[in-house]
Amino acid sequence: MDIEQRIKELEEEIKRTQYNKATEKHILRLKARIAYLKKELEERKKRQKAQRGGKGIKKSGDATVALIGPPSVGKSLLFNKLTNAKSEVADYDFTTLDVYPGILHHRGAEIQLLDMPGLIEGASFGKGRGKEILSIARNSDLILILLDVFTLELLPVILNELYNFGIRINQKIPMISVKKKDRGGINVAFTVPLSMDLESIVTIIREFGYINADVLIREDITADRLMDYLAGNRAYVPAILAVNKVDLVNGETLKVYKKKLSSWNPIFISAKEGLGIEELKNSIFKASGLIRIYLKPKSGKIDFDAPLILKRGATVEDICNALHRDFVKKFRYAMVWGKSVKFPGQHVGLEHAVEDGDIVRLVIRR
Ligand SMILES: Nc1nc2c(ncn2[C@@H]2O[C@H](COP(=O)(O)OP(=O)(O)O)[C@@H](O)[C@H]2O)c(=O)[nH]1
Ligand SMILES: [Mg+2]
Known part of the structure; x- marks a missing residue:
């Protein structure tokens, strides 16, 4: 049976299974199985792609920043504000995808900004050339998520597409190592108290094909992060949020929005009126890790x-x-x-x- 079919079946099974204490372990095993199969699928696709000749972007400057957001929020106008329009155009393999590179000069650094088409729901499955857009985001040093004051509710959609594509935003790399060995089963050592029980941890590791292994865990790991580690091929990329077109709402509305998004500490801007641009530049510099x-x-x-x-x-x-x-x-x-x-x-x-x-x-x- 093909892998995609098997993943679907397992997902169906999870949906059918009532979540309770008795089924908890079983569901966890199914989830780990799915994560493992997805990894296999990714690797197979990568091999196929490598045979066809890989595509990529040419990085330039001190850091690369991908501009990600829904259509029409002002990505291109902001891009033109931040970069000098006459900046060198890099070599792009994406002949069919309109990726515009530009250089933002700030605090003595040259930061490459990439303007791209809007990201829409289903992008991680290939909708609207979503995979190309997301693979650029994956390989950048920073993702600048741009929304406008009318599209705040699309934030979860964007985040979900990034997540589905294996991009982990503002997360550290899991502090864990798993080393295969010849005998002795699966041994788990840890340096901090764990919320997960050892049996679940071992179950997940087994699902990824390990029979004998030394495992060292140095954070209070979750099942998701453990599976991320085992699946490999996750990209851990910092991200910041900016909200554009503040010139179109009044101060009261803005206050409400600020509160709503407070966990993100977003930067409110108007690309049109030039509001918040300096603050955004500083934030880009810092979040790029420069x-x-x-x-x-x-x-x-x-x-x-x-x-x-x-x-x-x-x-x-x-x-x-x-x-x-x-x-x-x-x-x-x-x-x-x-x-x-x-x-x-x-x-x-x-x-x-x-x-x-x-x-x-x-x-x-x-
Ligand atoms: N009022 C206002 N309009 C803006 C602002 N930024 C962009 N726009 C307008 O929004 C529309 C979409 O902008 P564009 O840069 O093409 O969006 P993109 O699809 O995200 O690249 C255009 O008509 C812009 O003039 C802003 O800060 N304020
Ligand atoms: Mg555009």
């Missing part, structure tokens, strides 16, 4: 207009590598001023992680 490092030369002034742009978590070693290939070899120490150190001018080594806004002076052997 940081600015200012280099302090031995003599002369720091150029605050030309920061070195790095990814969050970058170390002094990354700074060295960004500047000159010999610097790591000849490195003596660095002096740092800013958030990452306890006192100004602190001496640190290569492994020291820097933070946004830090001033760094490298001391290199000659």
Whole structure:
């Protein structure tokens, strides 16, 4: 029987089965089975696609941001506001899909923005070239979800399409490892108290084909996140929300909307009137995981207009590598001023992680 058919049957079975204490385990097993089969299906499709020749986008700049939202919310107008219209057009394989790349220059960084067609319900199943749009979102450093003041109720739809496509928004990678071994069954060790019972955990792991394995869990894992880990091929991408066309509603309505969406901390903008654009740029910079490092030369002034742009978590070693290939070899120490150190001018080594806004002076052997 083909995999898709089997998935459908299992889904039917779940629907038919009453959820209660007695059936709980059975349902969990069915869910794990479905997750496993979906993984198999994805892998098969990927192999087929690889044979046909893969498609992809060419990344450029310090980070890539996908603009995702329903049609007509103002994605293209916002894109034109944020990027200079004359920016280089990158090489795109999606000849049939209109993806417009543009560069947003902000805080010394070049951030590639991708304007795309609207995402509609059913996109993750291929509706409206949804799969191409979603695969671009998957591979970006940040997803900027754009709605307008008339389409707030579409947020769950967008989120659901992202989820179905294996994109996990604003989630950390599950803190778990599963290592196959030759004998001994499935052993589960954990470093934090677990809400799930061990039997359920083992059941799920078995459904993914493991017979003997050492499992180490370092978070209070849920069944969904465990299955995400076992299925692999999930993309963990940060996302922010902006709501456009605020020029079309009054202050009272806006207050209500702000409250409704408060868990998202969205940025309210008007692409047309240019409202909230600076705040949005700052938010894009931060959520893309970019940081600015200012280099302090031995003599002369720091150029605050030309920061070195790095990814969050970058170390002094990354700074060295960004500047000159010999610097790591000849490195003596660095002096740092800013958030990452306890006192100004602190001496640190290569492994020291820097933070946004830090001033760094490298001391290199000659
Ligand atoms: N009033 C108002 N209209 C806007 C704003 N942003 C976009 N629009 C209009 O909304 C329509 C759709 O915009 P467009 O950028 O093509 O949306 P897209 O389909 O998401 O790319 C156009 O008529 C825009 O002029 C805004 O901030 N305020
Ligand atoms: Mg458009």
